[in-house]
Amino acid sequence: MKFETIFSNAGEWLRGEGPHHQVVISSRVRLARNLNHHAFPGWAKKSERARILEEIKPHIEALPEMQDSYSDELQNLTALEKQVLVEKHLISREQAAKGVGSAMVINRKQTLSIMINEEDHLRMQAIRSGLQLKSVFKMIDKVDSQLEEKLDFAFHPTLGYLTACPTNVGTGMRASAMVHLPALVLSEQINQIIQAVNKIGLAVRGLYGEGTEALGNLFQVSNQTTLGEREEEMIGRLNKVIETLIEHEQNARQILLQKNLNTLLDQIGRAYGILTHAYSMTSKEALNLLSFIKLGIDLGFFPDHCREPVDELFMETQPAHLQKTSQQKLSVKERDSLRAEIVRDKLKEFKKPETHTKSENDPNEAHKNE
Amino acid sequence: MICDVCKTNSATVFLTQIVDGKMQKINLCKPCSKEKGIDDPLNFGLADQFLGLGEALEMERGGALLKCPACGFGQADFKKTGRLGCATCYDTFAEGLDSLLKAMHKGTAHIGKVPARLERTLLFNAQMKALQGELDKAVAEENYENAAEIRDRIKLLEPQSNP
Numbered sequence: 001m002k003f004e005t006i007f008s009n010a011g012e013w014l015r016g017e018g019p020h021h022q023v024v025i026s027s028r029v030r031l032a033r034n035l036n037h038h039a040f041p042g043w044a045k046k047s048e049r050a051r052i053l054e055e056i057k058p059h060i061e062a063l064p065e066m067q068d069s070y071s072d073e074l075q076n077l078t079a080l081e082k083q084v085l086v087e088k089h090l091i092s093r094e095q096a097a098k099g100v101g102s103a104m105v106i107n108r109k110q111t112l113s114i115m116i117n118e119e120d121h122l123r124m125q126a127i128r129s130g131l132q133l134k135s136v137f138k139m140i141d142k143v144d145s146q147l148e149e150k151l152d153f154a155f156h157p158t159l160g161y162l163t164a165c166p167t168n169v170g171t172g173m174r175a176s177a178m179v180h181l182p183a184l185v186l187s188e189q190i191n192q193i194i195q196a197v198n199k200i201g202l203a204v205r206g207l208y209g210e211g212t213e214a215l216g217n218l219f220q221v222s223n224q225t226t227l228g229e230r231e232e233e234m235i236g237r238l239n240k241v242i243e244t245l246i247e248h249e250q251n252a253r254q255i256l257l258q259k260n261l262n263t264l265l266d267q268i269g270r271a272y273g274i275l276t277h278a279y280s281m282t283s284k285e286a287l288n289l290l291s292f293i294k295l296g297i298d299l300g301f302f303p304d305h306c307r308e309p310v311d312e313l314f315m316e317t318q319p320a321h322l323q324k325t326s327q328q329k330l331s332v333k334e335r336d337s338l339r340a341e342i343v344r345d346k347l348k349e350f351k352k353p354e355t356h357t358k359s360e361n362d363p364n365e366a367h368k369n370e
Numbered sequence: 371m372i373c374d375v376c377k378t379n380s381a382t383v384f385l386t387q388i389v390d391g392k393m394q395k396i397n398l399c400k401p402c403s404k405e406k407g408i409d410d411p412l413n414f415g416l417a418d419q420f421l422g423l424g425e426a427l428e429m430e431r432g433g434a435l436l437k438c439p440a441c442g443f444g445q446a447d448f449k450k451t452g453r454l455g456c457a458t459c460y461d462t463f464a465e466g467l468d469s470l471l472k473a474m475h476k477g478t479a480h481i482g483k484v485p486a487r488l489e490r491t492l493l494f495n496a497q498m499k500a501l502q503g504e505l506d507k508a509v510a511e512e513n514y515e516n517a518a519e520i521r522d523r524i525k526l527l528e529p530q531s532n533p
Contacts, residue, residue, distance in 0.1 A: 034457060036457055037440075037457075038456065039441045039443075039455055039456045040453065040454065040455060040456055042451060042453050043441060043443055043447070043453070043454075043455040043456065119453070141483070144483075145486060148485040148486065148487060149486070149487065153485055154457035155484070155485055155488055156457075156460055156480070158478075158479045158480065159460060159471075159479070159480055160480025160482060160483075160484075161480070161483075162457045162460050164453040164454055165452060165453050165454075166454065166467060166470060166471055166474060167474055169460075169471065169475075169480075170475065170480045170482065171480070171482045171483065173482075201476065225474065225475040225476045226475065227471060227474075227475035227476065227477055227478065227479070227480060228475050228476035228477015228478065228479060228480070228481065229476050229477065229481070229482070230481055230482045231482045231483055
Protein backbone atom coordinates (compact mmCIF):
# COMPACT_ATOMS: atom_id res chain seq x y z
CA MET A 1 0.00 0.00 0.00
CA LYS A 2 1.22 3.51 -0.79
CA PHE A 3 1.38 6.67 1.26
CA GLU A 4 -1.16 8.26 -1.06
CA THR A 5 -3.74 5.64 -0.07
CA ILE A 6 -3.28 6.47 3.59
CA PHE A 7 -3.41 10.17 2.84
CA SER A 8 -6.54 10.18 0.69
CA ASN A 9 -8.57 7.95 3.01
CA ALA A 10 -9.79 9.06 6.40
CA GLY A 11 -8.99 6.65 9.18
CA GLU A 12 -11.84 4.61 10.56
CA TRP A 13 -11.63 6.48 13.85
CA LEU A 14 -12.40 9.78 12.15
CA ARG A 15 -15.70 8.60 10.77
CA GLY A 16 -17.33 9.15 14.13
CA GLU A 17 -19.52 6.11 14.41
CA GLY A 18 -18.31 4.75 17.73
CA PRO A 19 -20.26 4.78 20.99
CA HIS A 20 -20.69 8.24 22.58
CA HIS A 21 -19.14 9.81 19.49
CA GLN A 22 -20.70 13.18 20.32
CA VAL A 23 -18.22 13.69 23.11
CA VAL A 24 -15.56 11.03 22.60
CA ILE A 25 -13.76 11.42 19.28
CA SER A 26 -11.47 8.43 19.63
CA SER A 27 -10.09 5.80 21.98
CA ARG A 28 -6.47 4.79 21.75
CA VAL A 29 -4.16 2.34 23.51
CA ARG A 30 -0.45 2.10 22.91
CA LEU A 31 2.04 -0.42 24.21
CA ALA A 32 5.78 0.14 24.49
CA ARG A 33 8.04 -2.89 24.05
CA ASN A 34 11.77 -3.41 23.75
CA LEU A 35 14.03 -6.25 22.75
CA ASN A 36 16.49 -7.89 25.08
CA HIS A 37 20.19 -7.55 24.32
CA HIS A 38 19.87 -4.32 22.34
CA ALA A 39 20.35 -0.73 23.48
CA PHE A 40 17.17 1.36 23.46
CA PRO A 41 16.81 3.44 20.25
CA GLY A 42 17.97 6.68 21.87
CA TRP A 43 21.21 5.11 23.02
CA ALA A 44 21.83 2.61 20.20
CA LYS A 45 24.28 3.49 17.45
CA LYS A 46 22.99 3.88 13.91
CA SER A 47 24.17 0.42 12.88
CA GLU A 48 22.49 -1.20 15.86
CA ARG A 49 19.25 0.62 15.15
CA ALA A 50 19.39 -0.71 11.60
CA ARG A 51 19.86 -4.28 12.92
CA ILE A 52 16.94 -3.87 15.33
CA LEU A 53 14.75 -2.59 12.52
CA GLU A 54 15.72 -5.54 10.35
CA GLU A 55 14.91 -7.94 13.16
CA ILE A 56 11.50 -6.47 13.99
CA LYS A 57 9.99 -5.27 10.71
CA PRO A 58 9.40 -8.61 8.93
CA HIS A 59 7.50 -9.94 11.95
CA ILE A 60 5.21 -6.93 11.96
CA GLU A 61 4.57 -7.08 8.25
CA ALA A 62 3.74 -10.77 8.64
CA LEU A 63 0.97 -10.11 11.19
CA PRO A 64 -2.47 -11.11 9.87
CA GLU A 65 -3.70 -7.62 10.84
CA MET A 66 -1.00 -6.08 8.70
CA GLN A 67 -1.78 -7.77 5.41
CA ASP A 68 -2.10 -5.01 2.86
CA SER A 69 -0.45 -2.49 5.14
CA TYR A 70 1.48 0.68 4.55
CA SER A 71 5.05 0.04 5.64
CA ASP A 72 7.87 2.50 5.21
CA GLU A 73 11.07 3.77 6.72
CA LEU A 74 11.06 7.33 7.96
CA GLN A 75 13.92 8.48 5.73
CA ASN A 76 11.77 7.77 2.66
CA LEU A 77 9.18 10.33 3.69
CA THR A 78 9.24 14.07 3.16
CA ALA A 79 8.76 16.37 6.14
CA LEU A 80 5.26 17.12 4.86
CA GLU A 81 4.29 13.45 4.60
CA LYS A 82 5.53 12.80 8.13
CA GLN A 83 3.47 15.73 9.35
CA VAL A 84 0.37 14.32 7.63
CA LEU A 85 0.83 11.09 9.60
CA VAL A 86 1.20 13.08 12.82
CA GLU A 87 -2.00 14.98 12.08
CA LYS A 88 -3.74 11.66 11.50
CA HIS A 89 -2.42 10.48 14.89
CA LEU A 90 -0.73 7.53 13.18
CA ILE A 91 2.80 8.41 14.27
CA SER A 92 4.07 10.56 17.11
CA ARG A 93 5.81 13.90 16.72
CA GLU A 94 8.90 12.22 18.11
CA GLN A 95 8.81 9.54 15.41
CA ALA A 96 8.33 12.21 12.72
CA ALA A 97 11.67 13.68 13.74
CA LYS A 98 13.44 10.36 13.05
CA GLY A 99 15.13 9.24 9.85
CA VAL A 100 17.37 6.27 9.06
CA GLY A 101 16.75 3.26 11.29
CA SER A 102 13.14 4.07 12.15
CA ALA A 103 9.97 2.86 10.47
CA MET A 104 6.24 2.49 10.80
CA VAL A 105 3.68 -0.03 9.64
CA ILE A 106 0.02 1.01 9.38
CA ASN A 107 -2.94 -1.19 8.50
CA ARG A 108 -5.40 -0.29 5.75
CA LYS A 109 -8.17 0.81 8.10
CA GLN A 110 -5.68 3.01 9.95
CA THR A 111 -6.79 1.48 13.22
CA LEU A 112 -3.42 -0.07 13.94
CA SER A 113 -0.05 1.57 13.69
CA ILE A 114 3.28 0.25 14.84
CA MET A 115 6.35 2.44 15.14
CA ILE A 116 9.79 0.89 15.14
CA ASN A 117 12.63 2.65 16.93
CA GLU A 118 10.75 5.56 18.34
CA GLU A 119 11.67 6.11 21.98
CA ASP A 120 11.32 2.35 22.42
CA HIS A 121 12.03 -0.40 19.93
CA LEU A 122 8.31 -0.88 19.48
CA ARG A 123 5.42 1.48 20.01
CA MET A 124 2.20 -0.14 18.89
CA GLN A 125 -1.12 1.59 18.96
CA ALA A 126 -4.72 0.83 18.18
CA ILE A 127 -7.21 3.65 17.66
CA ARG A 128 -10.95 3.62 17.06
CA SER A 129 -13.84 6.03 16.96
CA GLY A 130 -15.85 6.84 20.08
CA LEU A 131 -15.52 5.34 23.52
CA GLN A 132 -14.35 1.76 23.10
CA LEU A 133 -11.22 1.50 25.17
CA LYS A 134 -11.81 -2.14 26.03
CA SER A 135 -12.03 -3.35 22.46
CA VAL A 136 -9.12 -1.15 21.45
CA PHE A 137 -7.03 -2.68 24.22
CA LYS A 138 -8.03 -6.18 23.11
CA MET A 139 -6.95 -5.37 19.60
CA ILE A 140 -3.46 -4.20 20.55
CA ASP A 141 -3.08 -6.91 23.19
CA LYS A 142 -3.64 -9.52 20.51
CA VAL A 143 -0.95 -8.00 18.31
CA ASP A 144 1.41 -7.94 21.28
CA SER A 145 0.75 -11.61 22.05
CA GLN A 146 1.43 -12.56 18.45
CA LEU A 147 4.68 -10.62 18.37
CA GLU A 148 6.00 -11.90 21.68
CA GLU A 149 6.05 -15.42 20.25
CA LYS A 150 8.56 -14.21 17.65
CA LEU A 151 10.46 -11.48 19.45
CA ASP A 152 12.37 -11.61 22.72
CA PHE A 153 10.82 -8.75 24.69
CA ALA A 154 12.68 -7.24 27.63
CA PHE A 155 10.68 -8.26 30.68
CA HIS A 156 11.77 -7.96 34.30
CA PRO A 157 10.32 -10.30 36.95
CA THR A 158 9.31 -7.43 39.25
CA LEU A 159 9.29 -4.39 36.96
CA GLY A 160 7.48 -5.94 34.01
CA TYR A 161 8.08 -4.61 30.50
CA LEU A 162 11.19 -2.47 30.44
CA THR A 163 11.09 0.84 28.60
CA ALA A 164 13.59 3.57 27.76
CA CYS A 165 11.81 6.00 30.05
CA PRO A 166 11.09 4.83 33.61
CA THR A 167 7.68 6.50 33.41
CA ASN A 168 6.47 3.73 31.06
CA VAL A 169 7.90 0.70 32.84
CA GLY A 170 5.52 -2.06 33.92
CA THR A 171 2.67 -2.42 31.47
CA GLY A 172 4.23 -0.02 28.94
CA MET A 173 0.66 1.00 28.30
CA ARG A 174 -0.80 4.40 27.64
CA ALA A 175 -4.55 4.38 27.17
CA SER A 176 -6.23 7.60 26.13
CA ALA A 177 -9.48 9.05 24.91
CA MET A 178 -9.84 12.24 22.91
CA VAL A 179 -12.83 14.17 24.17
CA HIS A 180 -14.66 17.20 22.84
CA LEU A 181 -15.77 19.37 25.74
CA PRO A 182 -17.01 22.71 24.37
CA ALA A 183 -19.78 23.18 26.93
CA LEU A 184 -17.44 22.60 29.86
CA VAL A 185 -15.08 25.18 28.34
CA LEU A 186 -17.89 27.69 27.66
CA SER A 187 -19.27 27.36 31.16
CA GLU A 188 -15.76 27.73 32.59
CA GLN A 189 -15.87 24.43 34.43
CA ILE A 190 -13.03 22.89 32.50
CA ASN A 191 -10.15 23.85 34.80
CA GLN A 192 -11.94 22.41 37.77
CA ILE A 193 -12.60 19.22 35.84
CA ILE A 194 -8.98 18.94 34.71
CA GLN A 195 -7.79 19.36 38.27
CA ALA A 196 -10.18 16.68 39.50
CA VAL A 197 -9.03 14.28 36.78
CA ASN A 198 -5.38 15.01 37.60
CA LYS A 199 -6.01 14.27 41.23
CA ILE A 200 -6.96 10.69 40.48
CA GLY A 201 -3.73 10.12 38.61
CA LEU A 202 -4.84 10.76 35.06
CA ALA A 203 -3.29 13.26 32.67
CA VAL A 204 -5.21 15.77 30.55
CA ARG A 205 -3.38 17.04 27.51
CA GLY A 206 -3.95 18.97 24.30
CA LEU A 207 -4.77 17.69 20.85
CA TYR A 208 -1.38 16.24 19.96
CA GLY A 209 -0.38 14.90 23.35
CA GLU A 210 2.26 16.01 25.75
CA GLY A 211 2.95 19.71 25.86
CA THR A 212 0.43 20.71 23.22
CA GLU A 213 -2.36 23.24 23.37
CA ALA A 214 -6.00 22.29 23.79
CA LEU A 215 -7.30 23.46 20.43
CA GLY A 216 -10.90 23.13 19.31
CA ASN A 217 -11.98 22.23 22.86
CA LEU A 218 -10.36 18.83 22.32
CA PHE A 219 -8.60 17.13 25.20
CA GLN A 220 -6.73 13.87 25.62
CA VAL A 221 -7.25 12.05 28.88
CA SER A 222 -4.80 9.27 29.65
CA ASN A 223 -3.24 7.22 32.42
CA GLN A 224 -0.06 8.58 33.92
CA THR A 225 1.31 5.55 35.72
CA THR A 226 2.17 2.13 34.36
CA LEU A 227 3.50 0.18 37.33
CA GLY A 228 1.44 -1.56 39.98
CA GLU A 229 -1.89 -1.80 38.21
CA ARG A 230 -3.25 -4.39 35.79
CA GLU A 231 -3.97 -3.31 32.23
CA GLU A 232 -7.67 -4.17 32.46
CA GLU A 233 -8.05 -2.32 35.76
CA MET A 234 -6.39 0.76 34.33
CA ILE A 235 -8.62 0.66 31.25
CA GLY A 236 -11.70 0.20 33.42
CA ARG A 237 -10.74 3.14 35.60
CA LEU A 238 -10.12 5.41 32.61
CA ASN A 239 -13.37 4.26 31.04
CA LYS A 240 -15.28 5.25 34.15
CA VAL A 241 -13.68 8.68 34.22
CA ILE A 242 -14.53 9.25 30.56
CA GLU A 243 -18.13 8.22 31.21
CA THR A 244 -18.29 10.77 34.00
CA LEU A 245 -16.81 13.41 31.71
CA ILE A 246 -19.48 12.65 29.10
CA GLU A 247 -22.14 13.10 31.74
CA HIS A 248 -20.69 16.43 32.88
CA GLU A 249 -20.38 17.67 29.32
CA GLN A 250 -23.95 16.67 28.49
CA ASN A 251 -25.20 18.35 31.65
CA ALA A 252 -23.26 21.50 30.84
CA ARG A 253 -24.82 21.47 27.35
CA GLN A 254 -28.31 21.22 28.83
CA ILE A 255 -27.63 24.04 31.25
CA LEU A 256 -26.34 26.21 28.40
CA LEU A 257 -29.51 25.47 26.45
CA GLN A 258 -31.73 26.30 29.38
CA LYS A 259 -29.96 29.16 31.09
CA ASN A 260 -27.46 30.59 28.67
CA LEU A 261 -29.06 30.06 25.33
CA ASN A 262 -28.07 33.48 24.10
CA THR A 263 -24.37 32.94 24.77
CA LEU A 264 -24.55 29.54 23.16
CA LEU A 265 -26.32 30.80 20.06
CA ASP A 266 -23.94 33.72 19.85
CA GLN A 267 -20.92 31.37 19.82
CA ILE A 268 -22.42 29.03 17.25
CA GLY A 269 -23.72 31.88 15.10
CA ARG A 270 -20.39 33.69 15.14
CA ALA A 271 -18.55 30.49 14.28
CA TYR A 272 -20.92 29.92 11.38
CA GLY A 273 -20.59 33.50 10.21
CA ILE A 274 -16.81 33.56 10.24
CA LEU A 275 -16.32 30.09 8.79
CA THR A 276 -18.65 30.77 5.87
CA HIS A 277 -17.33 34.26 5.12
CA ALA A 278 -13.66 34.48 6.04
CA TYR A 279 -10.92 34.74 3.41
CA SER A 280 -8.00 33.97 5.69
CA MET A 281 -7.91 31.62 8.62
CA THR A 282 -5.23 30.03 10.81
CA SER A 283 -5.60 26.35 11.69
CA LYS A 284 -6.04 27.31 15.32
CA GLU A 285 -8.96 29.58 14.51
CA ALA A 286 -10.47 26.95 12.23
CA LEU A 287 -10.34 24.26 14.93
CA ASN A 288 -11.82 26.52 17.57
CA LEU A 289 -14.69 27.62 15.33
CA LEU A 290 -15.36 24.15 13.92
CA SER A 291 -15.69 22.97 17.50
CA PHE A 292 -18.76 25.19 17.92
CA ILE A 293 -20.28 24.00 14.65
CA LYS A 294 -19.80 20.44 15.90
CA LEU A 295 -21.53 21.39 19.13
CA GLY A 296 -24.30 23.00 17.06
CA ILE A 297 -24.81 19.75 15.17
CA ASP A 298 -24.90 17.76 18.43
CA LEU A 299 -27.57 20.12 19.76
CA GLY A 300 -29.67 19.98 16.61
CA PHE A 301 -29.03 23.50 15.32
CA PHE A 302 -27.68 22.00 12.11
CA PRO A 303 -29.03 18.88 10.42
CA ASP A 304 -27.21 15.64 11.19
CA HIS A 305 -25.84 15.16 7.68
CA CYS A 306 -23.55 18.14 8.37
CA ARG A 307 -21.55 16.00 10.76
CA GLU A 308 -19.35 14.24 8.25
CA PRO A 309 -18.13 17.31 6.34
CA VAL A 310 -17.36 19.09 9.60
CA ASP A 311 -15.43 16.12 10.97
CA GLU A 312 -13.49 16.02 7.70
CA LEU A 313 -12.64 19.70 8.02
CA PHE A 314 -11.05 19.08 11.41
CA MET A 315 -8.42 17.06 9.53
CA GLU A 316 -8.34 18.83 6.17
CA THR A 317 -7.60 22.23 7.67
CA GLN A 318 -4.46 20.99 9.43
CA PRO A 319 -1.32 22.55 7.92
CA ALA A 320 0.23 19.40 6.42
CA HIS A 321 -3.05 18.05 5.04
CA LEU A 322 -3.70 21.40 3.45
CA GLN A 323 -0.32 21.54 1.74
CA LYS A 324 -0.44 17.91 0.69
CA THR A 325 -3.84 18.50 -0.92
CA SER A 326 -2.60 21.49 -2.85
CA GLN A 327 0.49 19.50 -3.93
CA GLN A 328 2.86 22.28 -3.01
CA LYS A 329 4.58 23.96 -0.17
CA LEU A 330 2.70 27.08 0.78
CA SER A 331 3.62 30.18 2.72
CA VAL A 332 1.66 30.82 5.90
CA LYS A 333 -0.38 33.48 4.13
CA GLU A 334 -1.24 31.20 1.22
CA ARG A 335 -2.16 28.43 3.62
CA ASP A 336 -4.52 30.64 5.59
CA SER A 337 -6.30 31.78 2.47
CA LEU A 338 -6.53 28.25 1.05
CA ARG A 339 -7.86 27.01 4.38
CA ALA A 340 -10.59 29.66 4.39
CA GLU A 341 -11.47 28.72 0.82
CA ILE A 342 -11.77 24.99 1.63
CA VAL A 343 -13.93 25.75 4.65
CA ARG A 344 -16.19 28.16 2.76
CA ASP A 345 -16.58 25.67 -0.03
CA LYS A 346 -17.47 22.79 2.25
CA LEU A 347 -19.91 24.80 4.33
CA LYS A 348 -21.63 26.53 1.42
CA GLU A 349 -24.50 24.03 1.51
CA PHE A 350 -24.96 24.61 5.22
CA LYS A 351 -28.07 26.58 6.07
CA LYS A 352 -28.01 29.11 8.88
CA PRO A 353 -28.37 27.49 12.31
CA GLU A 354 -32.05 26.88 13.14
CA THR A 355 -32.03 28.79 16.34
CA HIS A 356 -35.55 30.02 17.08
CA THR A 357 -37.14 26.59 16.73
CA LYS A 358 -34.69 24.99 19.12
CA SER A 359 -34.93 27.55 21.86
CA GLU A 360 -38.46 26.49 22.81
CA ASN A 361 -37.88 22.82 22.26
CA ASP A 362 -37.53 20.01 24.73
CA PRO A 363 -34.02 20.34 26.16
CA ASN A 364 -33.60 16.58 26.06
CA GLU A 365 -33.70 16.71 22.28
CA ALA A 366 -29.92 16.71 22.11
CA HIS A 367 -29.71 13.26 23.64
CA LYS A 368 -31.68 11.69 20.84
CA ASN A 369 -28.80 11.76 18.40
CA GLU A 370 -26.65 9.60 20.59
CA MET B 371 31.56 29.80 38.26
CA ILE B 372 28.76 28.98 35.82
CA CYS B 373 25.09 28.47 36.72
CA ASP B 374 24.19 24.77 37.04
CA VAL B 375 20.76 25.29 35.51
CA CYS B 376 21.14 27.51 32.44
CA LYS B 377 24.85 26.77 32.02
CA THR B 378 25.45 30.23 30.51
CA ASN B 379 25.31 32.99 33.14
CA SER B 380 27.80 33.16 35.95
CA ALA B 381 26.50 31.99 39.28
CA THR B 382 25.80 34.41 42.11
CA VAL B 383 23.72 32.21 44.39
CA PHE B 384 25.52 29.30 46.06
CA LEU B 385 23.59 26.70 47.93
CA THR B 386 24.89 23.91 50.10
CA GLN B 387 22.67 21.35 51.67
CA ILE B 388 23.34 18.23 53.67
CA VAL B 389 20.98 15.34 53.03
CA ASP B 390 21.53 11.98 54.71
CA GLY B 391 24.98 13.12 55.72
CA LYS B 392 25.91 13.90 52.12
CA MET B 393 26.77 17.37 50.98
CA GLN B 394 25.08 18.70 47.87
CA LYS B 395 26.16 21.94 46.25
CA ILE B 396 24.44 23.94 43.62
CA ASN B 397 25.38 27.20 41.92
CA LEU B 398 22.81 29.44 40.30
CA CYS B 399 22.68 32.71 38.45
CA LYS B 400 20.22 35.35 39.60
CA PRO B 401 17.42 34.75 37.03
CA CYS B 402 17.56 30.97 37.54
CA SER B 403 17.45 31.25 41.30
CA LYS B 404 14.40 33.48 41.00
CA GLU B 405 12.74 31.14 38.55
CA LYS B 406 13.24 28.21 40.90
CA GLY B 407 11.71 30.28 43.69
CA ILE B 408 14.75 30.30 45.93
CA ASP B 409 13.92 33.35 47.99
CA ASP B 410 14.11 31.49 51.21
CA PRO B 411 16.96 28.98 51.30
CA LEU B 412 15.57 27.35 54.43
CA ASN B 413 12.48 26.30 52.57
CA PHE B 414 14.33 24.66 49.76
CA GLY B 415 14.79 20.95 49.06
CA LEU B 416 17.74 20.81 46.74
CA ALA B 417 17.14 17.43 45.19
CA ASP B 418 13.38 17.91 45.00
CA GLN B 419 13.42 21.31 43.39
CA PHE B 420 15.43 20.38 40.35
CA LEU B 421 13.44 18.10 38.20
CA GLY B 422 15.77 15.68 36.49
CA LEU B 423 18.69 16.77 38.58
CA GLY B 424 16.85 15.44 41.59
CA GLU B 425 16.44 12.08 39.96
CA ALA B 426 20.07 12.03 39.00
CA LEU B 427 21.13 12.76 42.54
CA GLU B 428 19.04 9.83 43.68
CA MET B 429 20.90 7.65 41.25
CA GLU B 430 24.21 9.06 42.37
CA ARG B 431 23.72 7.43 45.73
CA GLY B 432 23.74 4.11 43.95
CA GLY B 433 27.38 4.65 42.99
CA ALA B 434 29.17 7.67 41.66
CA LEU B 435 30.65 6.41 38.42
CA LEU B 436 28.45 3.48 37.65
CA LYS B 437 28.30 2.38 34.04
CA CYS B 438 26.02 -0.27 32.59
CA PRO B 439 28.12 -3.33 31.69
CA ALA B 440 25.80 -4.21 28.81
CA CYS B 441 25.57 -0.88 26.99
CA GLY B 442 28.05 1.52 28.59
CA PHE B 443 25.31 3.93 29.64
CA GLY B 444 26.28 6.10 32.63
CA GLN B 445 24.32 8.02 35.18
CA ALA B 446 25.36 11.33 33.64
CA ASP B 447 23.55 10.22 30.49
CA PHE B 448 20.40 9.64 32.48
CA LYS B 449 20.74 13.09 33.97
CA LYS B 450 20.92 14.51 30.47
CA THR B 451 18.10 12.59 28.79
CA GLY B 452 15.87 11.10 31.47
CA ARG B 453 16.01 7.85 29.48
CA LEU B 454 17.95 4.66 30.17
CA GLY B 455 20.33 2.88 27.79
CA CYS B 456 19.07 -0.70 27.68
CA ALA B 457 17.12 -3.34 29.61
CA THR B 458 20.16 -4.21 31.76
CA CYS B 459 20.34 -0.60 32.97
CA TYR B 460 17.35 -1.37 35.19
CA ASP B 461 19.54 -3.81 37.13
CA THR B 462 22.67 -1.67 36.95
CA PHE B 463 20.98 1.39 38.39
CA ALA B 464 18.41 -0.52 40.44
CA GLU B 465 19.32 1.17 43.70
CA GLY B 466 18.80 4.71 42.46
CA LEU B 467 15.80 3.81 40.34
CA ASP B 468 13.89 2.28 43.22
CA SER B 469 12.90 5.51 44.89
CA LEU B 470 12.38 7.19 41.53
CA LEU B 471 9.88 4.53 40.46
CA LYS B 472 8.18 4.64 43.83
CA ALA B 473 7.56 8.36 43.43
CA MET B 474 6.44 7.99 39.83
CA HIS B 475 4.05 5.07 39.93
CA LYS B 476 1.17 3.55 41.77
CA GLY B 477 3.10 0.51 42.93
CA THR B 478 6.61 -0.87 42.82
CA ALA B 479 5.89 -4.23 41.17
CA HIS B 480 4.30 -5.18 37.88
CA ILE B 481 1.09 -7.18 38.28
CA GLY B 482 -0.12 -7.06 34.69
CA LYS B 483 0.54 -9.06 31.55
CA VAL B 484 3.43 -11.53 31.41
CA PRO B 485 4.72 -12.74 28.04
CA ALA B 486 3.19 -16.19 27.42
CA ARG B 487 6.59 -17.63 26.55
CA LEU B 488 7.99 -16.52 29.87
CA GLU B 489 4.94 -17.75 31.71
CA ARG B 490 5.46 -21.19 30.16
CA THR B 491 9.12 -21.15 31.19
CA LEU B 492 8.23 -20.18 34.73
CA LEU B 493 5.65 -22.94 34.90
CA PHE B 494 8.14 -25.44 33.52
CA ASN B 495 10.78 -24.39 36.05
CA ALA B 496 8.32 -24.72 38.91
CA GLN B 497 7.25 -28.20 37.77
CA MET B 498 10.84 -29.34 37.35
CA LYS B 499 11.78 -28.01 40.76
CA ALA B 500 8.91 -29.85 42.38
CA LEU B 501 9.76 -33.12 40.63
CA GLN B 502 13.44 -32.78 41.48
CA GLY B 503 12.44 -32.33 45.12
CA GLU B 504 10.30 -35.46 45.01
CA LEU B 505 13.11 -37.36 43.35
CA ASP B 506 15.63 -36.33 46.00
CA LYS B 507 13.20 -37.34 48.70
CA ALA B 508 12.51 -40.74 47.11
CA VAL B 509 16.23 -41.42 46.77
CA ALA B 510 16.86 -40.39 50.36
CA GLU B 511 14.14 -42.76 51.48
CA GLU B 512 15.66 -45.45 49.24
CA ASN B 513 12.30 -45.76 47.52
CA TYR B 514 13.90 -46.60 44.17
CA GLU B 515 10.73 -47.73 42.43
CA ASN B 516 9.16 -44.35 43.08
CA ALA B 517 12.39 -42.59 42.10
CA ALA B 518 12.47 -44.34 38.74
CA GLU B 519 8.93 -43.27 38.04
CA ILE B 520 9.71 -39.64 38.90
CA ARG B 521 12.82 -39.76 36.68
CA ASP B 522 10.62 -40.89 33.81
CA ARG B 523 8.28 -37.99 34.39
CA ILE B 524 11.21 -35.57 34.35
CA LYS B 525 12.42 -37.10 31.09
CA LEU B 526 8.97 -36.61 29.61
CA LEU B 527 8.90 -32.97 30.66
CA GLU B 528 12.41 -32.11 29.50
CA PRO B 529 11.72 -31.71 25.77
CA GLN B 530 9.44 -28.78 26.69
CA SER B 531 12.28 -26.93 28.33
CA ASN B 532 12.61 -24.54 25.40
CA PRO B 533 9.10 -23.52 24.47
